[in-house]
Amino acid sequence: MKTITMPSFGADMEQGKVAEWNIKPGDTVHRGDIIATIETMKGLIDMEVFDDGIVEQLLVQAGSEVPVGEPIATLRLLGEVAVETPQIKTTPVEKSEKPSTPLYANNEADYTTPVSTPPSETTAAISTQPHLETAQQAISLISPAARYQAEQQGFDWRTLPMGTGPNGAIVLADIQRYFQAEKSDLNATTPVKKHTHIEHDENEQKMRQAIAAVVSQSKREIPHYYLNQDISLTHALQWLQHYNETQPPESRLLINALIYCAIAKALQKFPTFNGFFQNNRFQPAEQVHLGNAINLRQGGLMVAAIHNAATLTPVTMMEKLKDQVIRAREGHLTMSEMQDATVTISNLGDRGSDAILGVIFPPQVALIGVGRVREVAWVENHIIKPVTIVSMSLAADHRVTDGHDGARLLSKINKLLQKPEQLT
Amino acid sequence: MNHTEQLTYREAMREAIREAMQQDPSVFLMGEDVGHYGGCYAVSKGLLQEFGESRIVDTPLSESGFVGAGIGAAMGGMRPIVEVMTVNFSLLALDQIVNNAATLRHMSGGQLGVPLVIRMATGSGKQLAAQHSHSLENWYAHVPGIKVLAPATIADARYMLAMALVDPDPVLIFEHVMLYNRKEAVPKADDCPAMDQAVVRQQGSDITLVSYGGSLFKTLAAAEALTEQKISAEVIDLRSLRPLDTQTLFSSVNKTHRLLVVDEGWRTGSLAGEICALVAEHCFWALDAPPQRVCSQEVPIPYPKHLEIAATPQVEHIVTTAKQIVYR
């Protein structure tokens, strides 16, 4: 038996609300299934299950606010024998040998003898029972055409809410509407939008409070130091232009893909910037899970982890970025994405800022800021020439590293961006 | 013949037979009541007087015998057109068609061929009950070695026979009983596509309606009703049930993303099922809705009109199902 508790999606999360259950007692679940949607102050987050098993009980109803760590459901792991719970007992026993004896005849428990059913048989009966309704709920329905289109556009359709097809299936028209809405950008009323304005305002307020708590903690506890380096993108852009010439529009790369790859690979070489400072000591992370700070349309921001970022090529990085932005804005990031970041990138370039000196997201120990990609007068070998550059900054935790280390990290990023072909 | 002339399906088929017999002395027509009676559906009326008993051959009720004789005559250098009165009666000749006509080329290692055309009436709509109303085209379309045509339009009735006669292998032509009285102007022969090509009878963008034979006009009527409801349906007339023109089929489904097949055969094991399977195999990623079928109910065709209608595809079923598929 496994007890499923209200998950923590971040150090700052104290409680969550079960917005929706996707399961019911008796359902078979598999590792990775989304079993519930949890409403946090940051918005809705899908909750995964990490085991294969059969749902025994839901301990809280949808709509309940539950502190982090409190049990919300119980799961019978595969291979386990069913425990006689009150719920199972009240299920009418169909195999009654005396069908003429009504089960509701009286309250004397010894009269109806459901106990005579061997436990193994009970298990079999439950585990083989089909749960068609739930199957429909658990599987996001999408037409092949819609799915293909979504994948062509490079985003994960699983993040979309109900579609307009039968049983809420996402159909081609939903995808097309979605992309039209994307084009008109800040037009806030996309057809796939889920929340009402009132909920929206409440969520915004909660998120503001959460951000306030995190940055206050950060500035209170973390002794930041800051470095900045301007990096020429001449080579990177040449490579990019060359690459994109051979690609259809939907497969073309943006410079950010290269920059993020360079950052991830540099961090792998400098593990002291990639990890957590907890209980007065630094613990480096094994992998670089690049936290991508995403500003949300409705206000606020969210950090979504790009897992194993150092192993990605610019192409796969591009796919991840596209996908994640869309899902984050729809409130459909997975739990692991919300929790796993080992370091954060903040990119305000597309908002026009030349550089950013950021606030570290505890318990992480570094934040890389990416400024606006811009053309400047650049002096190289005594010659002034126009060059496209980006200002790369580092905010780091002085308890873990010194400025010297930080400078080497930025320098490494610079070097990698001068040889973009090596990033692939 | 004046090409702007209006002909019935029956007359078009008769013209086709007449033309073939005029052009090629090895062509002859054989079958039950094709001569003195004038054809059960009056297709061959008058031909006996024109061509004589040696080329318009009335046969005894011996389907297995005269279809087999047609096979032999074809192997022996003739170009027989064998008329079997209805598809239900063709079952008495199933052995000859499936075990002989379809196999001889292959089992002789390519030495022999059976350039035979077999025509037969098919389908329901005339209250002929459970032994005269069925659509068994798909049984034949299942069999490699024969080709199966289902002309629906007057033009196809007029010109497909000639293409079938040119074909070196056995060709079965199914004539739906409800088509014989339809009347249309006949276009020029050159405008008639090859016999193995499907034809888009109506262009559309929201859903592909696939049909053939007697169901074509119900499907076109349904497409018209759908247009009024702002649903743009593309209508494909298969024309050839074997081989199937999958290219036309797939490119339409890739465009509309939705498929509905209208087939008077029973649903289970139907040609419609085969088409859905092909589309699922080849156009899976283009599909925006599950492919659907409107077929006959799983019941022998009953005699009373209202039950016959209930048992077979009708315009209203097609419209309703199409609307479900486009989810509007």
Add this chain to the structure above:
Amino acid sequence: MTAANTKPHINKTHLHFLLKQMVRIRRFEEKCAELYMQEKIRGFLHLYIGEEAVAVGVMKVLQEDDAVVATYREHGHALAKGLSMDEVMAEMFGKVTGSSRGRGGSMHIFDASKRFYGGNAIVAGALPMAVGLALADKMQNRNRVTVCFFGEGAAAEGEFHESLNLAKLWSLPVLFVCENNLYAMGTALSISESEQHIFKKAQSYGLAAVEVDGMNVVDVEAAAQKCCTAIRQGEGPHLIECHTYRFRGHSMFDTQLYRSPEEVSTWQQKGPILQLKQWLEHNGKLDEVEWQQIEVEVQQEIEQAVAFAEQSEFEPASELCRDVYLESA
């Protein structure tokens, strides 16, 4: 075999019965033609007019539990076998009160309780079925006769030959009755058979086979009596070829290009009802009052049947898929 068994009792009552049965069929068929033109009856309609003596003559010698297997021209056989005019007419109207709940129509009249096995519209398709019914009787030691009616056109089909061979091979209690009306639809026997005597084909398989004047009900009855008696005594299958003629087209939609009006008229002079009526009148066994009484009674029966069919209900379309398999309890 005694003489009493082979020779029908030719008395007035008996002959009046035969006459009335034929008139019932004749008037019924005429009514059907009328109703067909009013679109009350649809599908194919094949009328028995002219051939009544065959069904009436044969059926007279059958016992209740003898089986009859007929063709798509079977209204006369159904009435002669004892099906009510009501249920046959309702069937043709497609009403739920019809003998086959309206599902079969004109060509598919069945009544299991009367051991009337259709109503079969594939030429020669029912001959093997008759062989099987007889086989079942033999295997279960039931002394019953299965009578199988078919047209001469069926003799061209393989199933005719296969059935005769099996029936004789296994010595089965079947009486094959060939209604030779000279045309298979529009194809004359003369252009479709090399050996035009059907009874001779049967003889070649070893069956006891005879030919009779199918326009003479007494001759038909006598031949049937003789054959059935032999069959009941275990002498195996028999065949009677009845020379007859249909006065109307093959079905309602038949321009009859294949035969001349003179030919039809010649045969009409030998019509079975006309023949018997004239003989009875000539021998003082039928007066005008008696004749009128037959006509009136038959007319009333038909009117009642039409009213019954008219008033009966159509089966709701929601019932469409019943009777494809046995409904489970």
